[in-house]
Amino acid sequence: MSKYWSRFVQDLVPYVPGEQPRLQDQIKLNTNENPYGPSPRVLAAIRQAASDDLRLYPEPGADTLKAAIGTYYGVPVDQIFVGNGSDEVLAHVFNGLLRHAAPVLFPDITYSFHPVYCQLYGIDFRAVPLRDEFGIGWEDGPGGKGGLWLAKPNAPTGCLFSLAAIERLLERNREAVVVIDEAYIDFGGASAIPLVARHPQLLVVQTLSKSRALAGLRIGFAIGDRDLIAGLERVKDSFNSYPLGRLAILGGAAAFADEAYFQRTCAD
Numbered sequence: 001m002s003k004y005w006s007r008f009v010q011d012l013v014p015y016v017p018g019e020q021p022r023l024q025d026q027i028k029l030n031t032n033e034n035p036y037g038p039s040p041r042v043l044a045a046i047r048q049a050a051s052d053d054l055r056l057y058p059e060p061g062a063d064t065l066k067a068a069i070g071t072y073y074g075v076p077v078d079q080i081f082v083g084n085g086s087d088e089v090l091a092h093v094f095n096g097l098l099r100h101a102a103p104v105l106f107p108d109i110t111y112s113f114h115p116v117y118c119q120l121y122g123i124d125f126r127a128v129p130l131r132d133e134f135g136i137g138w139e140d141g142p143g144g145k146g147g148l149w150l151a152k153p154n155a156p157t158g159c160l161f162s163l164a165a166i167e168r169l170l171e172r173n174r175e176a177v178v179v180i181d182e183a184y185i186d187f188g189g190a191s192a193i194p195l196v197a198r199h200p201q202l203l204v205v206q207t208l209s210k211s212r213a214l215a216g217l218r219i220g221f222a223i224g225d226r227d228l229i230a231g232l233e234r235v236k237d238s239f240n241s242y243p244l245g246r247l248a249i250l251g252g253a254a255a256f257a258d259e260a261y262f263q264r265t266c267a268d
């Protein structure tokens, strides 16, 4: 505590990141880093980007990275939002798309950053108990007006939720944004990204930290309807115009260009 802190900061209870031990001879699993390194093409792109150009600001819209993601998933760039890790993307999502009078819903057993974002932005929330087999059951329940957040597959339960279940959930929740966090989807399961074309309230969030072994570069992204992305861009440009540096933009773009390496390391 410090007398110089605002009252708001004195009351904050921050998220505690997974421990990063300094011991060299342990295999560390707690923060789910990839045991393989990033693609050699990513390292080459970063080396090339480490030049005199670093005196220049990066692209504010990270257009090169958005173009690579857009090509990979077959979506236009104005349906893609990128941020400094999906944690930053999620922070802007909570602030810009889930900050309503009605509470936001998320499963009681899941990624634990959400209550922290809700506290930071003054958002009311309900942690909904998971059903048998760690299923969600929301697809049959009433829709929330404050939006909802779900990880597919859920972490740490691993429950994958079928696309049919996600579509039923979307049909019952048209009044507010439905966020699907797909941090682990590349390790198995169908992404909900193709559903974005039919559901303007759906936002799918992914990260390059896990399957693309780039936790140290900090890149996350979201794909959704143009209106959702435009809202996120407004929040971002009210906070930090350049959340991704030149190394991250070019390194991240290179990660999507090395499909062979990606498939090999995900399958192992």
Ligand SMILES: *Cc1c(COP(=O)(O)O)cnc(C)c1O
Residues within 6 Å of the ligand: 032, 084, 085, 086, 087, 088, 111, 151, 155, 181, 183, 206, 207, 208, 209, 215, 218, 219, 220
């Ligand atoms: C690791 C993880 C994140 C954070 O990813 P970053 O892009 O590294 O910020 C978000 N959501 C879930 C479910 C995760 O497991």
